[in-house]
Amino acid sequence: MKRLVLALLLAAAPALAVQPGEMLADPALEARAREISSVLRCPVCQGETIDDSNAPVARDLRLVVRERVMAGDTNDQVIDFVVDRFGEFVLFEPRAKGANIILWIAGPMMLLIGLAGAAVYLRRRGTQPETAPRPLDEDEARRLKEILNE
């Protein structure tokens, strides 16, 4: 805990994302903290995770994540803890709930539609007789004549 306080005091200077002082002594817990912070969005940045961001609030969130991990929360509990306070905006992987289901199934649905369309097309192309070439139009006939005369 003393380390966390010290880390908070140093937070003012612009700095690179995760600082040595923030890291937990236990490598397994630290690895979990990194995993969690790589899916949480920094609330004030343009599309950065709290793991990558230099913003003070991202640093505060990294410390919160580590505090919760130390307190024995599971990864999901930690993420819920942060979402409860900052809203689902901080989730880089939107939960497949409510309207978000559309987002998640859009790809697979589109693939099925595409494959079905392709199958219909391929069947048609496999059975239709080869059509005769289109006759030349005026311009082309004239051009062909020019070429033959050359």
Place this chain on the structure above:
Amino acid sequence: MIRVMIAELGHFTLTLALGVALVQSLVPLIGAQRGWHGWTAVAAPAAKIQFLLIAAAFAALTHAFVTSDFSLRVVIENSHTLKPMLYKVAGVWGNHEGSMLLWVLILALFGAAAAVFGDALPPRLLARVLSIQAMIGVAFLAFILLTSNPFDRVAFPPFDGKDLNPLLQDPGLAFHPPFLYLGYVGLSMAFSFAVAALIEGRVDAAWARWVRPWTLAAWMFLTIGIALGSWWAYYELGWGGFWFWDPVENASFMPWLLAGALLHSAIVVEKREALKSWTILLAILAFGFSLIGTFIVRSGVITSVHAFANDPERGVFILAILAVFIGGALMLYAARAGALEAKGVFGLVSRESALVLNNVLLAVAAFVVFIGTVWPLFAEMFFDRKLSVGAPFFEKAFTPFMVLLAIALPVGAILPWKRGSLRNALRPLAAPLLLALALAALAFAAETGRSALAPVGVALGTWLVAGAAAELWQRAGRRRARLARLPRADWGKATAHAGLGIVFIGISTLMAWDVEDIRVAHIGETFDAGGYQITLSDVQEVQGPNYTSTMATMIVARDGKVISTLHPEKRIYPVAAMPTTEAAIDNGFFRDVYLVIGDPQENGGWAVRTYIKPFANWIWAGAILMAIGGLLSLSDRRYRVAAGARRTAAAAPAPAE
């Protein structure tokens, strides 16, 4: 006196260019419709003049940046007298106004190129193509002149400028936008050809033969542009990330995917006279996504709906351009696509079918990127939810399509046209398959208890590379002497496909096996990271041209042998009051050692970050290979024959093979 007025001259030529573009968009179109040859003949010279006028305007703006003319607003906001010359020049397109000027310059360049090389085209088709190209020019020239005039003067010029964002002062990023724009705008040619074909009501092999090189060139430039951007992010942002699934990146990635699909479907039109209306639709969509990309980047709509509402003028203008061109083209498509009858007949197992699968996968992948990119906007507008869609979503939702694509690619590439047998196609691929499995097993053995990402990525990548080699070998009739005599297009295809495989290997191993070490190091201290011994031997303050730097000297050794001495930096640009990190990288074939110096610590040490990035360079090497593959195809004799066919057969419909 002339020197003082150069900016006004630029403004003037830009306005003239708008006039020329107006003429070029109307006169040839009417001429082509009525069969008035004098009117269609206006198109080519107008396209050349339009390009020269915009080039003059661009030169004027470049002059203002190079001479630091602080009476221009864009120069004040994006330049500084102390800035190195390269970035003074790059500053021309490092801002909204200048980048839009570059956009129309490239648009006009493509139009002029079509006018110069297009004398083999049927004159009516050329007139229509150039007319459509000019319409896009009119829209964007008006956009620049009405909302984003780069030649805007200020009444009281300051003594110095506000400097370009220091992150952008970098060689990689200086050339990133021009390549990206060459790609985006290059797709306008495919669009113009598609719309012209719809007006004519006819698409044939000759048409496809004309569209392919333009699309190939655009795709190549996009590949290089995206790779440059990703490379820049890798070494500049300080932790070696190379792709963030950021809306602005996705904006360039969607046209790339669709251009890739278009490239392949145009082959089917050219060789087999099938897939015509789909190819037209793809051409419209590919350019549509380029416009959407421009809209996303230029309007700020994705960052926040509210940022958009605060300054809606530019965003609404581009949205209107998007609606008119894509809406108009799609309506025309709906009306005319039925007239494009297909000719070629082929079986279910054939190259044609494989290319259809390629198109389905690439188009759906582009759709996934699209919906992920716009979903936050949708959710906020319709469901009142403020949410984010980022890398974890895309990694899950996008990757499966690439896996399917990679599995199918070598088989599809080796299948014959019309009708083939899977068994015959798979026979030459037995060796690549075995090699892929063996290397995947090796990758699996190299890691313990880590993700399946690396073995799967290595297997797919090897399958692609070895499959491309096997295909070449097969085409050469398994004789070495004949390999060199294969058409360039065959080599181009194999190179590009192998490049994709290399990218697969690079991305998957980098993501799976990245090693990171963050610590406080004292001067003189040696520590171990990922099998390397790193020594922080010195930290000094250094003065740069327009920044001050904290520069470390770090020695990288392995097993007691010094590998390299690196100088990671932390810079502060006083004018913009902005710090940047300059990582120092020891590039290697199998790994990069990536060092970053952080802040001084209370106890006298320094925060130091060390990354070992396996196979990192393979990502960009693969992208370069893909671009080289495109270039090889583009240089194929058959395109030049097609271009030279002006004297022989261009006007006659080229027969399908």
